[in-house]
Amino acid sequence: MGSGFMRNFDDAAGGHWQAAVLDGSFGGTLLVFSCSGDGAVRKTAMSAQNMRLAEQDLAGMSESRLRELLAESVPWA
Numbered sequence: 001m002g003s004g005f006m007r008n009f010d011d012a013a014g015g016h017w018q019a020a021v022l023d024g025s026f027g028g029t030l031l032v033f034s035c036s037g038d039g040a041v042r043k044t045a046m047s048a049q050n051m052r053l054a055e056q057d058l059a060g061m062s063e064s065r066l067r068e069l070l071a072e073s074v075p076w077a
Contacts, residue, residue: 005055009063011070019066021046021054029054033070042073 006020016036022043024030029051033042048054061069 005058007058007061007066009066011067017066017070019058019061019069021048021051021058023051031058031069031073032076033073041076042070043076044069044073 006018008016008018010016015038018034018036020032020034022030022032024045027049029046029048030043031046031054033044034040046054046057048057
């Protein structure tokens with residue numbers, strides 16, 4: 001996933017998550033969430049147009065924003 005930059009955070013229920021940027025198809029970027037407890041993997045699209053900008057966005061996100069994006073994400077299928 002990306003260059004390996006990840007953020008750790010807890011959801012509202014106390015679950016431990018990691019968020020990382022993934023280079024999507026056609027130049028888009030995805031924010032991918034993985035739960036350390038149950039192994040769940042979720043994803044959401046990011047507005048950044050390249051990996052560098054997406055990783056900068058992730059680095060600057062508050063934990064509350066990460067929880068919001070997790071809530072909006074969909075299961076990885």
